Amino acid sequence: MPELLQFLKELISTSGLSGYEDPVRRLIEEAWHPLVDEIGTSRVGSLHALKRGTGGEPRPSLLLAAHMDAIGLMVTGIDGEFLRITEIGGLDPRVLPGQIVTVHGREDLPGLIVQPPAHLLPPDNRNGPVQLNNLLVDTGLSAAEASRLVRPGDLISFAQPPFDLSGDVLVGHSLDNRASIACITQCLMELVGRPLYWDVWAVATTQEEETFAGAYTSAFQLRPTLAIAIDVTFATSPGSPGHKSYPMGKGPTLGWGPNIHSGVFRAVKELASRLEIPYAVEAMPRHSGTDAYALQVAAEGIPTMVVSVPLRYMHTPVEMISMKDILRAGRLLAEFAASLDEKFMSGLVWED
Amino acid sequence: MTIPRFGISQVKLLERLSNACSVSGDEGEVRKIILQELRPYKDDIRVDHLGNILAVRRGQEEGRLRVMLAAHMDEVGFMLVHQEDRDEGIFRFDIVGGVVASHLAGQPVWIGTEHIPGVIGAKPVHLTTGEEVKNPLSIDSLRIDVGPGNGNKVKVGDRATFATRFTRIGPSLRGKALDDRLGVAMLIELIKSAPPNIDLLAAFTVQEEVGLRGAKVAAYSLEPDLAIVLDCTIANDLPAWDNSENTRYNTHLDAGPAIYMADPGTISDPRLVRHFIDTAELAKIPYQVRQPGGGSTDASEIHKQRTGIPSISVSTPGRYLHTPVMIARFSDWKNTFSLVYTALARLTPQVLQPES
Numbered sequence: 001m002p003e004l005l006q007f008l009k010e011l012i013s014t015s016g017l018s019g020y021e022d023p024v025r026r027l028i029e030e031a032w033h034p035l036v037d038e039i040g041t042s043r044v045g046s047l048h049a050l051k052r053g054t055g056g057e058p059r060p061s062l063l064l065a066a067h068m069d070a071i072g073l074m075v076t077g078i079d080g081e082f083l084r085i086t087e088i089g090g091l092d093p094r095v096l097p098g099q100i101v102t103v104h105g106r107e108d109l110p111g112l113i114v115q116p117p118a119h120l121l122p123p124d125n126r127n128g129p130v131q132l133n134n135l136l137v138d139t140g141l142s143a144a145e146a147s148r149l150v151r152p153g154d155l156i157s158f159a160q161p162p163f164d165l166s167g168d169v170l171v172g173h174s175l176d177n178r179a180s181i182a183c184i185t186q187c188l189m190e191l192v193g194r195p196l197y198w199d200v201w202a203v204a205t206t207q208e209e210e211t212f213a214g215a216y217t218s219a220f221q222l223r224p225t226l227a228i229a230i231d232v233t234f235a236t237s238p239g240s241p242g243h244k245s246y247p248m249g250k251g252p253t254l255g256w257g258p259n260i261h262s263g264v265f266r267a268v269k270e271l272a273s274r275l276e277i278p279y280a281v282e283a284m285p286r287h288s289g290t291d292a293y294a295l296q297v298a299a300e301g302i303p304t305m306v307v308s309v310p311l312r313y314m315h316t317p318v319e320m321i322s323m324k325d326i327l328r329a330g331r332l333l334a335e336f337a338a339s340l341d342e343k344f345m346s347g348l349v350w351e352d
Numbered sequence: 353m354t355i356p357r358f359g360i361s362q363v364k365l366l367e368r369l370s371n372a373c374s375v376s377g378d379e380g381e382v383r384k385i386i387l388q389e390l391r392p393y394k395d396d397i398r399v400d401h402l403g404n405i406l407a408v409r410r411g412q413e414e415g416r417l418r419v420m421l422a423a424h425m426d427e428v429g430f431m432l433v434h435q436e437d438r439d440e441g442i443f444r445f446d447i448v449g450g451v452v453a454s455h456l457a458g459q460p461v462w463i464g465t466e467h468i469p470g471v472i473g474a475k476p477v478h479l480t481t482g483e484e485v486k487n488p489l490s491i492d493s494l495r496i497d498v499g500p501g502n503g504n505k506v507k508v509g510d511r512a513t514f515a516t517r518f519t520r521i522g523p524s525l526r527g528k529a530l531d532d533r534l535g536v537a538m539l540i541e542l543i544k545s546a547p548p549n550i551d552l553l554a555a556f557t558v559q560e561e562v563g564l565r566g567a568k569v570a571a572y573s574l575e576p577d578l579a580i581v582l583d584c585t586i587a588n589d590l591p592a593w594d595n596s597e598n599t600r601y602n603t604h605l606d607a608g609p610a611i612y613m614a615d616p617g618t619i620s621d622p623r624l625v626r627h628f629i630d631t632a633e634l635a636k637i638p639y640q641v642r643q644p645g646g647g648s649t650d651a652s653e654i655h656k657q658r659t660g661i662p663s664i665s666v667s668t669p670g671r672y673l674h675t676p677v678m679i680a681r682f683s684d685w686k687n688t689f690s691l692v693y694t695a696l697a698r699l700t701p702q703v704l705q706p707e708s
Contacts, residue, residue, distance in 0.1 A: 079591045092477040094489050095458030098676040100516075110521050112677050115454060116590040119600055129454065129488055134593060138671065140524035140679050160460065163469050163515075165441075165499030171460065171471055238442060238495040239475035249500050289478065312497065313473035316458040320471065320499065 004182055005323055007031060008162075008170065011178035015104060015157045017088050018069040018210045021045050028068060028181055028204050035188040036202065042221060046214040047204040051188065053196040055342060061199035062337050063224035063302075064187065065215055065291045066180035066231070067208030070173070071315055073101065073113075073156035075137075081146045083111070083137040085156065089209035093132040095316045100159045101137060105150040110159065111137040160317040168249065168323050175319040177208065179309050179326055180230040186330025191337060198225070198340040205291055215291035219298030225345060226264055228305045228336075229292035230329065232321070233282055235310035246310045249322035251278030252329040255306030259288040259296050263348040264305040271336055277328050282308060303348060307332065353697050356545040358686045363520060365389065366537045366685075370518040370527035373462055375429030375448050375511035376562040379403055381465065382425040382536065386556055389540050404570045405556040409546040417699055420553045420576035420661070421542060421692075422567055422650045423535030423583070424560030427528070428674050429513035432463065432496060438503035441470075443496045445512065449561030455675040457489050460515040461496060463506045469515060470498040470506070514676035523606075523681050530678040532560070534668045535582035538689050547697040560650055564617075567650035571657035578624065578662045578704060581651040582692065584680070585610050585642055585667035602646050603669035605681050608638030609688035612665040615645065617652025621662035627703050628666065631695040637687050642667065662704060666692055 016024030025047050033039055038050040047068070053059055071089030078084070083103065097115040102108050114136050118126040125134050137156065139146045162172035184202050191200065201222050205214030219227060234240050235248035246253050254269055272279045287293050288306050296304040309329050312320040374382040386405055390397055397407040405425075428449030436442045447453070457474035472494050477485075498506055518527030527533075539554055546552040553574040557566035571579065589604040603610040611628050612620045632639040655663035668688045670680035 082591060090477050092457075092474060092480055092485060094454070094485065095474050097452075098455035098459060098514075098672070100677060110519065110526070112526065112672075112679065114590070114672060116593075117588050117600075120588070120590055120592045120598060122593045128486055136590065138679055140521035140526055142523060145522060163460070165469055166502050168501070169499040171469070171499075234476055234479065236440075237473055237475075237497070238436075239473075239493060240479055244479060313458070313471065314476035314478065316474050316476075318458055318460055318471035318473060320473070320497065322500070 004186055005170065007185060008178060008182040011181055012162050012172045012174045016068055016070055017072040017155050017157060018207045020155055021069050021206045024068050025204060031185055032188060032202060035192060042218055044213050044217050045206045046218045048218065048222060049202040051191060051196065051200040051202065053198045055197040059199050060225035060345060061201055062340060063201040063203055063219065063222055063227040064184050064333055065203045065205050065218065065227060065229050065295060066184050067177045067214060067291055068181055068204040069206050069209055070157065071209050072158060075150055075152050075154040075156065077152055078147055078150055080143040081139050081141055083139065083150060085132065085135060085137055087132055090315055093135065094129045096135055097130065099317055102157045102159045103137065103139065103150055104155045104157065107149060109139055109149060111139050111156065114138045158317045169320060170323060171318055171320050173317040173319060175311055175321050176232045176314055179232055179311065179321050182326050183230050183309065183329040183333065186327055187333040190331060190334035194338050196338060197342060198337065200337045208291055212291060212294035215294035216298060219295045219302055223299055224302060227295040227302045228307055228333065229290040229295055231290040231306065231308050232311040232314065233308035234314060235312040237312040246280045246282060248310045248312060249324055251280065252325055252332065253280045253282035253308045253310065255282050255284045255288055255308060257284030257288060258286065259284060259292040260305055261303035264303050268305055268336055271339060272332055275335055277332050353694065355690050355693050356541065358541065358689050362537060362541060365540065366525065366533060367518040369533035369536055370529055373467060373511065373513045374425055374427055375513055376426040376559045378511045379425040379558045386536065386540060390543060393543060400569065400573060402566050402569055403558040404566045406570060406573060407543055407554040409543055409552040411548045411550050413549045415701055416550050417577045417701055418551045418553055419696065419699065420555060420571060420574050420579040420654065421539055422555040422557055422570065422579060422581045422654065423539040424532045424557045424566065424650060425536060426558055426561050427513060428561050429511055432506060432508050432510045432512065435503065435508055436495065440500050441498040441503040445496050447491060448511065450674050452675045453491055454488060456494055459676050461512045462515045463498065463512040464510040468498060468505050470496045473497055516677050523683060525680045525682055525685065526677060528676060528678065530670050530680050531584035531673045534584050534670065534680060534685055538582050538692065541689065542693065550696055550699055557650055564650050564653040568653040568657065571654040571661060575658060576661055579651065579654045580692065581649045581654065581663065581665040583649045583665055583667045584670045584673065586646065586673045587669040587671045602643050603640055605669055605671065605684060607640040607669065608684060609691045610640050610642040610667045610669050612642050613644050615648045617648030618655055618663060618665065620664040623703055624662055624664035628664065628691065628695050631698055632691055635694045637691045637694065639691060
C-alpha cells in the first residue's frame with residue numbers, strides 16, 4: 001500500500017490533460033510493464049497492456065478501462081503578463097480564483113488564477129461569480145517574458161501538490177481518474193502468479209473528459225468479451241445531495257443502469273458479497289458519465305460494467321479519496337478476472 | 353550612508369514568515385520567529401498585554417527623534433466554530449478579517465499550531481445547476497474537511513489559514529500573508545541595522561486585520577515623536593476587459609514603494625510625506641504615491657494616540673491581498689526597505705518643524 005500511495009501521488013503530480021496524455025502514459029507504462037506480457041499504445045494514445053490467460057483460442061478477454069486524462073485549462077490569449085483561459089473538461093469557475101497552476105509553455109511555468117476587481121470586468125459580470133472567460137492567470141513574469149514563453153493553445157494543469165490527511169486519505173487534483181489507474185495497478189499486482197483463464201487487457205484511456213475517444217477506439221481495437229470501466233463517483237460530502245453520493249472509505253460502488261449489462265453486474269455483485277468486500281449499488285439511470293458509455297457500443301456491442309471509487313469534491317483541485325476503497329476495488333477486479341472461466345459467457349443470458 | 357544588504361537571506365526570512373500561521377488573535381507563530389531573529393537585542397524587547405512585540409534600539413546622537421515603526425504580525429484566516437460531523441471530520445468555520453469569500457472553495461488549509469491539513473471543498477460541478485453557478489458560494493455553505501477519522505485532531509476555536517507555500521518566481525515573490533510579512537521582515541532588518549541618529553521604537557502589532565487594535569496600545573506604550581507604518585497595499589494593476597485605461601489601480605507593481613497621502617483612517621502628516629518624497633528623489637529610489645482611498649493601516653490608530661503622533665504609511669505594493677496567494681515584486685520590496693532606511697537616516701527634528 002505505501003508503494004501504491006506513492007505511485008498515486010506521482011500519477012497526480014504528472015500532467016496529462018485530455019488529448020495530451022503522453023507524460024502520464026509514460027509513467028503508467030513504466031509501472032505496468034513488469035506486471036504484463038505485452039504493452040502498446042493505440043492510435044489515439046491509450047495504453048494497452050495485456051496479461052495473457054491460459055484458455056484455449058479464441059480466448060475470451062476482459063478489458064479494464066480507466067481514463068488517464070485530467071481536466072485543466074488552455075491559454076486563449078496573452079495580455080501583458082496575464083493569460084486569458086478556457087477550460088478542458090468541466091469546471092465550476094467558482095473554485096478557480098486563487099488556484100496555483102502550471103502553464104505548459106516553452107517551459108513549465110508557475111501561474112496563479114486571478115480575478116480582476118469588479119471595475120475591470122464587463123458590466124454584466126460585476127456582480128456574483130466571475131466567469132471563466134474573465135478570469136486571468138498571473139505568470140509573475142514580466143510582459144516580455146510571458147509573451148516569449150507562452151502561446152495561445154498552451155495547456156495549464158492544476159499545481160496543488162498532493163497531501164495526506166492521514167495514512168488512508170489522500171487529497172489532490174486529478175484523483176479523477178488517476179485513482180482508478182491505481183485500482184488497475186493494484187489489480188495487476190494481485191494477479192501476479194495467479195492462474196488466469198481469460199486474457200486481461202489493462203487499458204488507460206484518453207480524452208474521457210471531452211469525447212471518450214480513447215474508450216471508443218480501444219474497445220473497437222481490442223474487441224474484448226467483457227469490459228469494466230473504473231472511475232470515481234461522488235462521495236458523501238457537504239453540499240452533495242445524499243441520494244446521489246456514497247460514503248467514502250466504505251467500499252466501491254457497482255453501477256446499475258442502461259450502460260451496464262445486468263448479468264455482469266450480478267456476477268460482480270455476488271463476488272463482492274462472497275469476498276465480503278463492502279460496496280454500494282450506484283443507480284446510473286442514463287449516461288453513466290464513464291468510459292462504459294463508449295465501451296458498450298463498440299463494434300457489435302460489449303457487455304459492460306462500471307466499478308467506481310467514491311471521491312469528495314470532484315473536479316476541484318482538492319479532490320479527496322480513501323486508499324482503502326482503491327485497494328478494495330483493485331482486489332474485486334482481480335478476483336473477478338481470476339473467476340472468469342470457459343463457462344462464464346454461456347451463463348450470461350437475458351432473463352426475460 | 354550605506355544601505356544595509358537586502359537579498360537572499362531576507363527572502364529566506366520572508367519565506368519562513370509567509371509559511372507561518374498567525375491569524376488575528378493568535379499571532380504566536382510569527383511572534384516566535386521574530387523573537388528568535390531578535391535574540392541578540394533581547395534586553396530591549398518585551399511582549400505587551402495584547403501580544404505586540406515592542407523593541408527599542410537607542411541611537412547615539414544628541415537630540416534624536418523617537419521614531420515608531422509598526423508592522424502587523426497577523427493575517428486574515430478562519431476559526432472553526434462548530435463540529436458538524438466528528439467521524440467524517442467536517443467543521444463549520446467563520447472568517448477572521450476581510451478574507452475574500454470568492455477565493456475559498458477548492459482551497460487547502462492548515463489548522464491550528466500543528467498545521468493539521470484540511471480542505472474547503474465544493475459541490476461537484478456535475479451536481480450543480482446552471483442557476484447555482486451564477487450565485488456566489490456563501491461561507492455558510494462551505495465546510496472545512498479534515499477527512500474521516502481526523503475529527504479529533506482539531507477542535508472548535510482553532511484558527512486556520514490557507515495552506516500556501518512561499519515560492520519565488522522570476523522577479524516575483526509568491527505566497528500567502530505577504531500582507532504584512534513583507535513589513536515584518538523589513539522591520540526585523542531595520543532593528544538589526546538601525547541608523548544612529550534616531551531611537552528606533554519597533555512595534556510588531558497584533559489584530560490589525562480585526563480593527564487595528566494592537567497598534568493603538570503599542571503607540572501609547574512607546575510614546576514616539578512620529579510613526580511610520582510598514583504595510584502592504586493592493587496593486588489592482590490588472591488589464592480592463594475592454595483594454596480601456598485602468599484608472600483605479602491603487603498602486604502598480606514594479607513602480608516602487610507606495611507612499612500614502614490619505615486613506616479612510618489617516619491623512620498622512622504632510623511633513624513626513626515631503627520627507628519621504630524628497631528622500632526618494634535625492635537617493636534616486638523609485639516610488640509611487642498610492643491612490644488616495646482604499647483600506648487603512650495601523651496609522652489610523654497611531655496618529656490619534658496620546659496628544660497626537662505625526663504618522664505616515666509606506667507600503668510594498670502586492671496583488672491579491674486577503675486571498676490564498678499573493679504576488680509582489682522583490683524589487684519593490686527592496687526599494688521600500690531602501691527608502692525607509694534612507695528616510696530614517698536623514699531624519700532630524702527639523703523635519704517636524706511647522707511648515708512655514
